[in-house]
Amino acid sequence: MTILNETTAVRAGIDCDGLHGAVTPPLYLSSNYAFADFNQPRKYDYSRSGNPTRDLLAEALAELEQAAGGVVTSTGMSAVLLVTQLLPNQARVVAPHDCYGGTFRLFTTLHEKGQLQVDFVDQSDAAAVHQALQDRTDLLWIETPSNPLLRVVDVHALCEKAGPEVLKVVDNTFLSPALQQPITLGADLVVHSTTKYINGHSDVVGGAVLAKTAELAEQLTWWANCIGITAAPFDSLLTLRGLRTLNVRMKQHLENTEQILAFLQLHPAVEKIHYPGLEDHPGHAIAARQQHHFGAMLSFELKGGTEAVKSLVNNLKYFTLAESLGGVESLICHPATMTHAAMAPQAQREAGIKDNLIRLSVGIEQVDDLLADLELGLSRSQIQTVQQAVIK
Incomplete structure (x- = not known):
């Protein structure tokens, strides 16, 4: 068994305090930050938009997933919701027929409201996937292994079949970046419920979306701030601590x-x-x-x-x-x-x-x-x- 990026996981946030030299990262609970001068904001101005503790977690997760950047969200489902904000109106989504129940509920509800069209497909059936992708597709949602039947699909093959115009997203919650890195297999985005293996102690609810490109990461950051689903600083600190083990x-x-x-x-x-x-x-x-x-x-x-x-x-x-x-x-x-x-x-x-x-x-x-x-x-x-x- 080989677990990648072990050093990154262990040292996430360690020895990063340039002010006092704290070995473990400090917790920044402040909701707002003073401007340096008139019309001169510092790097951080309001904690929904950016927070040093949350950013440390996002940076560590991005490195583990070999991503360009990402956003840490309040829950795993808010991470799923964040992805849908990148889609055009009435976008078409192709998702696995056995996807996580919360994802199934969200996609189905948005479908019923007319905000998007979703087709649930057995993604282990190559013919069914081929047929589904014949029509215009904006988002290909992949979960492997699936929940709860542990079905496995070929991420690289699905991403290749979808092509560059389709946003390809993999929910990597079941394995964590320690055991699978979907971006290296062709995915554009990786979604996590950090509540699970990343935190690992069942005491924090959270999520994350990691992006292959800096452009996608910027879009995620803008939308996360706009709809207000970024994670709380203390939750981020606990998750960062969990990530180190x-x-x-x-x-x-x-x-x-x-x-x-x-x-x-x-x-x-x-x-x-x-x-x-x-x-x-x-x-x-x-x-x-x-x-x-x-x-x-x-x-x-x-x-x-x-x-x-x-x-x-x-x-x-x-x-x-x-x-x-x-x-x-x-x-x-x-x-x-x-x-x-x-x-x-x-x-x-x-x-x-x-x-x-x-x-x-x-x-x-x-x-x-x-x-x-x-x-x-x-x-x-x-x-x-x-x-x-x-x-x-």
């Missing part, structure tokens, strides 16, 4: 995931596993080529249906039933009723989100505890399944 955290996430994956492959309660690191996964070869590792997210289908799912989540101690992902703690999620509840049942079925689908965000706890937890929960789920069968 990204690589060491990620190594433990990945080690734990490999052991849990091996356990699930042998467990009789598990019907099917979705993880690109498996050689029989449809996107395995692509993931091996464009990612630095297969990641710490996985999903699986549980034998026994909804009642078995209820029994599993109610008999776990170390895996917490909660949304979000990428924190140091392990989480378990039922996408159909949680992260993707905004999708209509038909849309869920088309995306492959079943009632027995479970998503795991593997944390960095002692892996033996996690394995014992899953063993107990899965065993209890199957007892519930047998009892239900007897009742019927």
Whole structure:
């Protein structure tokens, strides 16, 4: 496993204080800044427009993603919203049919309001993508691996197919810049929910958009200030602190995931596993080529249906039933009723989100505890399944 830009992540903001020599970066909470003289603003004048603490985070993320610049936003969804501000009126968007539920909700709502036209496409289907891109396209939205089924698509191939006139955006939240750098694969913009792996401690909500070119970065900066979605200074400081441990955290996430994956492959309660690191996964070869590792997210289908799912989540101690992902703690999620509840049942079925689908965000706890937890929960789920069968 190779994690790129490790030094950048570790030293983000370190030893940058030229005034007092503080090793860790200072926190600038001021909402406004004094002008040097009449009609002579300094670099910063108002914190919505620019803030030294927030800028440090943006600069570190841009370097990690090999971007020209970027903007740190208040949430991951505000980062998605920011991208839509770059589009013309009634723009056409081609997005994955199994994209994140919040993104699906935003694009669908804007479509219904007539502000843009969105076509949701299975981006692993080359013919479907080709057909979708035949009509005028303003934005190609890519998520790989997808949420929650971990489908993988070829970023370089999709960007090449879209061509230079289309704005190509990759949501890189599931992997972080430690494991994938979409700009090097042809993307124009990279979106993050920094709430996840970048912060890594489930105590700050935030987002970021990183741009391939300085021109795009300037447009993002203008719009972020205009609509007021920039991140707060204290949130930026906490996220910057989290970023400095990204690589060491990620190594433990990945080690734990490999052991849990091996356990699930042998467990009789598990019907099917979705993880690109498996050689029989449809996107395995692509993931091996464009990612630095297969990641710490996985999903699986549980034998026994909804009642078995209820029994599993109610008999776990170390895996917490909660949304979000990428924190140091392990989480378990039922996408159909949680992260993707905004999708209509038909849309869920088309995306492959079943009632027995479970998503795991593997944390960095002692892996033996996690394995014992899953063993107990899965065993209890199957007892519930047998009892239900007897009742019927």
